[in-house]
Amino acid sequence: MRERTVLMGGFSKAYAMTGWRLGWVCAPPAILEGIVKVHQYMIMSAPTIAQDAALMALTTGEPDVEVMVAEYDRRRRLLVDGLNAIGLRTFEPRGAFYAFPRITSTGLDDEEFAEHLLLEERVAVIPGSAFGPSGAGHVRMCYATSFEQLEEALVRIGRFVARRRTGAGAGAGAGKPRSKAAAAREPGAAEGAA
Numbered sequence: 001m002r003e004r005t006v007l008m009g010g011f012s013k014a015y016a017m018t019g020w021r022l023g024w025v026c027a028p029p030a031i032l033e034g035i036v037k038v039h040q041y042m043i044m045s046a047p048t049i050a051q052d053a054a055l056m057a058l059t060t061g062e063p064d065v066e067v068m069v070a071e072y073d074r075r076r077r078l079l080v081d082g083l084n085a086i087g088l089r090t091f092e093p094r095g096a097f098y099a100f101p102r103i104t105s106t107g108l109d110d111e112e113f114a115e116h117l118l119l120e121e122r123v124a125v126i127p128g129s130a131f132g133p134s135g136a137g138h139v140r141m142c143y144a145t146s147f148e149q150l151e152e153a154l155v156r157i158g159r160f161v162a163r164r165r166t167g168a169g170a171g172a173g174a175g176k177p178r179s180k181a182a183a184a185r186e187p188g189a190a191e192g193a194a
Contacts, residue, residue, distance in 0.1 A: 015057040075143040082154040097144040106164040121156035
């Protein structure tokens with residue numbers, strides 16, 4: 001297995017160095033030779049300052065990483081517990097800082113939910129269907145923001161979901177344009193209807 005294993009990583013998530021575009025690869029010499037051939041024609045090299053920052057992150061950054069991990073865990077717990085309390089079934093994320101709650105209990109599809117939540121409560125989420133058919137009926141929510149903003153977002157999401165469940169949501173959104181996806185599902189809807 002070792003002779004065909006390639007290990008790649010980067011600094012964006014682990015050391016909060018998004019935008020630095022710096023990573024690493026470990027591979028057997030024969031595989032690495034091919035990787036280098038492709039790489040050398042696509043990219044000159046990482047800027048010196050990025051290399052210095054990465055070295056600093058590797059040599060002294062672990063205490064900061066531990067603090068960040070603990071804080072993201074606190075935010076994750078807040079969002080996941082809050083969404084489940086609202087009634088939006090949410091599994092425990094184990095990777096990056098995104099929750100993926102199921103929103104079908106609101107009577108909306110993921111595109112309608114995202115659109116109306118933004119228009120009515122000014123909370124932005126991504127429709128799960130943007131990530132493929134398995135994401136339909138879910139939305140993606142990021143918890144890489146302040147704890148206080150997440151608390152406020154949960155208040156707004158709770159208010160939005162409560163309106164949908166009591167039937168007040170239809171009135172709250174009356175007169176507002178429906179999503180293209182919702183219009184396309186209506187009987188007799190023409191192709192491309194808005």
